[in-house]
Amino acid sequence: MALIVQKYGGTSVASAERVKAVAKRVARLHDAGDQVVVVVSAMGDTTDELIALAGQITKQPPPREMDVLLSTGELVTSALLAMALKDAGYEAISLSGAQAGIKTDATFRKARISAVETRRIQKELESGCIVIVAGFQGITDDNEVTTLGRGGSDTSAVALAAALGAKVCERLTDTDGIYSADPRVVPDAKRLKEIGYDEMLELATYGNKVMQPRAIELAELYNIPIRVASSFNDNPGTLIHGGVSMEVRNKVRSVAYDLDVAKITVVGVPDKPGIAAAIFVPLAKAGISVDTIVQNASVNKVTDLTFTVTRDQMQDALKVIKPVAKQIHARDIASDSKLGKVSIVGTGMQNSPGFAARMFATLSENGINIELITTSEIRITCIMDEAKVKEAVRALHKAFEVELG
Amino acid sequence: MALIVQKYGGTSVASAERVKAVAKRVARLHDAGDQVVVVVSAMGDTTDELIALAGQITKQPPPREMDVLLSTGELVTSALLAMALKDAGYEAISLSGAQAGIKTDATFRKARISAVETRRIQKELESGCIVIVAGFQGITDDNEVTTLGRGGSDTSAVALAAALGAKVCERLTDTDGIYSADPRVVPDAKRLKEIGYDEMLELATYGNKVMQPRAIELAELYNIPIRVASSFNDNPGTLIHGGVSMEVRNKVRSVAYDLDVAKITVVGVPDKPGIAAAIFVPLAKAGISVDTIVQNASVNKVTDLTFTVTRDQMQDALKVIKPVAKQIHARDIASDSKLGKVSIVGTGMQNSPGFAARMFATLSENGINIELITTSEIRITCIMDEAKVKEAVRALHKAFEVELG
Numbered sequence: 001m002a003l004i005v006q007k008y009g010g011t012s013v014a015s016a017e018r019v020k021a022v023a024k025r026v027a028r029l030h031d032a033g034d035q036v037v038v039v040v041s042a043m044g045d046t047t048d049e050l051i052a053l054a055g056q057i058t059k060q061p062p063p064r065e066m067d068v069l070l071s072t073g074e075l076v077t078s079a080l081l082a083m084a085l086k087d088a089g090y091e092a093i094s095l096s097g098a099q100a101g102i103k104t105d106a107t108f109r110k111a112r113i114s115a116v117e118t119r120r121i122q123k124e125l126e127s128g129c130i131v132i133v134a135g136f137q138g139i140t141d142d143n144e145v146t147t148l149g150r151g152g153s154d155t156s157a158v159a160l161a162a163a164l165g166a167k168v169c170e171r172l173t174d175t176d177g178i179y180s181a182d183p184r185v186v187p188d189a190k191r192l193k194e195i196g197y198d199e200m201l202e203l204a205t206y207g208n209k210v211m212q213p214r215a216i217e218l219a220e221l222y223n224i225p226i227r228v229a230s231s232f233n234d235n236p237g238t239l240i241h242g243g244v245s246m247e248v249r250n251k252v253r254s255v256a257y258d259l260d261v262a263k264i265t266v267v268g269v270p271d272k273p274g275i276a277a278a279i280f281v282p283l284a285k286a287g288i289s290v291d292t293i294v295q296n297a298s299v300n301k302v303t304d305l306t307f308t309v310t311r312d313q314m315q316d317a318l319k320v321i322k323p324v325a326k327q328i329h330a331r332d333i334a335s336d337s338k339l340g341k342v343s344i345v346g347t348g349m350q351n352s353p354g355f356a357a358r359m360f361a362t363l364s365e366n367g368i369n370i371e372l373i374t375t376s377e378i379r380i381t382c383i384m385d386e387a388k389v390k391e392a393v394r395a396l397h398k399a400f401e402v403e404l405g
Numbered sequence: 406m407a408l409i410v411q412k413y414g415g416t417s418v419a420s421a422e423r424v425k426a427v428a429k430r431v432a433r434l435h436d437a438g439d440q441v442v443v444v445v446s447a448m449g450d451t452t453d454e455l456i457a458l459a460g461q462i463t464k465q466p467p468p469r470e471m472d473v474l475l476s477t478g479e480l481v482t483s484a485l486l487a488m489a490l491k492d493a494g495y496e497a498i499s500l501s502g503a504q505a506g507i508k509t510d511a512t513f514r515k516a517r518i519s520a521v522e523t524r525r526i527q528k529e530l531e532s533g534c535i536v537i538v539a540g541f542q543g544i545t546d547d548n549e550v551t552t553l554g555r556g557g558s559d560t561s562a563v564a565l566a567a568a569l570g571a572k573v574c575e576r577l578t579d580t581d582g583i584y585s586a587d588p589r590v591v592p593d594a595k596r597l598k599e600i601g602y603d604e605m606l607e608l609a610t611y612g613n614k615v616m617q618p619r620a621i622e623l624a625e626l627y628n629i630p631i632r633v634a635s636s637f638n639d640n641p642g643t644l645i646h647g648g649v650s651m652e653v654r655n656k657v658r659s660v661a662y663d664l665d666v667a668k669i670t671v672v673g674v675p676d677k678p679g680i681a682a683a684i685f686v687p688l689a690k691a692g693i694s695v696d697t698i699v700q701n702a703s704v705n706k707v708t709d710l711t712f713t714v715t716r717d718q719m720q721d722a723l724k725v726i727k728p729v730a731k732q733i734h735a736r737d738i739a740s741d742s743k744l745g746k747v748s749i750v751g752t753g754m755q756n757s758p759g760f761a762a763r764m765f766a767t768l769s770e771n772g773i774n775i776e777l778i779t780t781s782e783i784r785i786t787c788i789m790d791e792a793k794v795k796e797a798v799r800a801l802h803k804a805f806e807v808e809l810g
Contacts, residue, residue: 016461056421057485058492068499069484072477079474080462087463094473099548
């Protein structure tokens with residue numbers, strides 16, 4: 001008998017009918033002899049509706065009260081799913097984040113899990129119950145309700161799987177796996193049978209929206225395999241885990257893209273120690289998250305310093321940077337908010353310069369100009385005009401076809 | 406500085422706009438220098454919508470899960486009202502039933518409050534906060550969420566007022582007070598300035614739907630005055646309290662009616678000891694709540710035994726009674742589900758037989774036949790054809806006009 005944690009996303013529980021369908025899936029797993037803990041999201045657009053409701057009250061909802069408000073969405077789903085299971089003749093119980101022992105710090109809206117006290121869940125599992133946990137929420141030591149921020153229910157599920165020693169954490173939504181590229185852009189993209197944590201983390205960070213990096217990091221830390229599959233069919237989906245076979249590791253796995261890129265260049269900066277700090281310390285203090293940073297080689301002791309931010313932060317970043325540029329005697333500031341980035345990811349490219357060369361050649365053959373390049377050990381990213389991004393994804397998917405998947 | 410508990414009903418908080426209007430009312434009270442604890446209901450029809458949602462999942466929702474589901478409605482309102490107050494520059498905090506220390510037994514769907522642990526509320530009040538408590542809900546010693554059943558938020562408010570030693574519990578809804586009769590039936594019915602607990606309890610039990618008897622009993626027990634007023638205007642409403650003046654006590658206060666009456670008569674029962682028990686013990690075991698019981702004087706050692714139940718319980722009651730009637734050799738069973746009851750209530754009628762005579766005469770003059778009569782020290786109730794009920798209310802209101810109000 002194994003313990004399995006399943007997490008169902010908002011579209012999978014968007015109506016009473018769908019909740020009943022989920023109950024059938026969960027029941028099947030229980031019938032097979034496994035212990036089951038289910039983590040649920042809020043139904044459909046509930047969270048957005050609650051945010052809109054708060055928006056009708058105040059422009060700046062206090063985070064503590066937002067968490068009280070938002071946490072109700074998952075409570076509703078948890079109770080309904082427990083009802084559906086009991087109606088089908090199964091023992092089931094819903095638990096709030098607090099009852100499930102999900103302890104967090106007090107950073108409302110984006111709390112981090114500090115511990116999972118599994119006593120109550122263990123007790124219910126031992127009595128033969130299917131346990132339904134409201135995702136996305138936790139409780140502080142002071143008994144305050146918190147929510148975990150974007151992708152929070154995934155994080156709840158992985159944390160529970162880790163604390164309970166689950167065999168696998170199954171993440172069931174309307175997305176049926178991880179693909180070699182976004183199927184909306186590349187129609188013949190293939191679903192991957194498996195992918196390593198580190199590859200998935202790069203993909204998630206560089207534009208694949210299926211999972212937030214946070215839950216993947218947590219899964220890697222505790223070595224919990226995550227199966228990403230659809231709740232609407234029985235396809236096996238994609239297994240994210242640490243034990244990906246040698247053969248698979250020798251490939252490019254997927255092409256990711258992200259259209260939310262803005263670039264700021266501080267032009268003609270006197271190249272002396274402390275310049276980078278002078279620019280990036282004030283940005284950090286202003287809460288602006290800088291992504292890629294590139295500093296060109298210095299010519300005549302003068303250099304250009306380029307960095308990227310998300311588009312919605314570009315104006316704020318420029319406000320911070322303008323006085324700094326003056327102070328450090330930079331010649332000018334340039335910015336461009338209409339950029340995108342395309343990345344190829346795969347552990348196969350470690351120590352293999354051939355991949356980079358082929359990527360650049362492919363883009364060049366397609367007349368796509370590269371604005372910036374950044375790399376990690378298992379990823380190569382090119383930043384380009386946003387209008388060229390989808391074309392680049394298709395060209396690269398084709399060029400690396402043999403390796404992909 | 407006094408402490409005031411205010412409770413706002415569902416229609417008073419049915420939209421973001423109304424929540425903001427409530428925030429203004431609460432702020433005004435706080436500005437006047439009082440400490441304020443606000444108890445809120447779920448917005449508008451939220452509770453009914455949640456019940457309907459559960460109904461789409463299962464015909465018999467398990468009570469524990471229903472309570473998880475239903476408790477979310479009041480949490481939403483509490484968070485929104487706290488947001489609205491903070492937006493207006495006031496310190497405010499929402500508390501769930503659990504956080505507010507409302508401890509209950511584990512009778513889901515109709516839990517009873519066992520204690521109110523006021524530590525958290527006291528702390529927040531001392532720090533200058535306006536405290537918003539989600540009504541209708543509590544928590545068991547095992548950390549299970551419960552709801553308090555019909556009129557639950559009123560009960561929450563009175564219990565908090567009692568535990569905190571509040572000066573008054575203000576109950577604000579779309580109803581602006583207690584009237585000498587239902588104004589929809591008697592257009593010139595007058596709003597009462599004040600009414601005694603015992604009178605209000607009789608009215609509530611005999612058809613006045615403004616408040617559930619439960620909250621009134623609790624208020625009487627702890628001597629907490631309740632002001633019933635509208636949240637949509639500044640009329641003083643009606644004060645329910647124990648110190649009603651001598652003069653007012655010498656009157657009929659209000660005419661109440663209830664259309665939910667069904668009558669069952671066990672005809673021709675041999676009149677010997679144990680007959681009443683033989684009938685009413687099985688009914689009690691079947692969970693059927695019997696209201697009025699009348700046993701006619703025995704003629705030739707044979708009697709008729711009549712009792713009333715709510716209409717939705719009549720069929721169940723008949724099922725229980727049929728075998729019993731056979732067993733005790735009753736001649737027949739008769740039933741009628743189309744009845745109503747009309748009551749006049751007032752402490753003034755204690756030891757005054759004149760009121761009963763006038764009531765019967767008035768009904769007779771209007772050609773209304775009385776099926777059953779029951780009385781308490783401060784109430785006289787006549788059960789009649791449902792079609793005659795409203796006419797009876799109007800006739801009695803007119804007949805007792807001098808005393809009313």
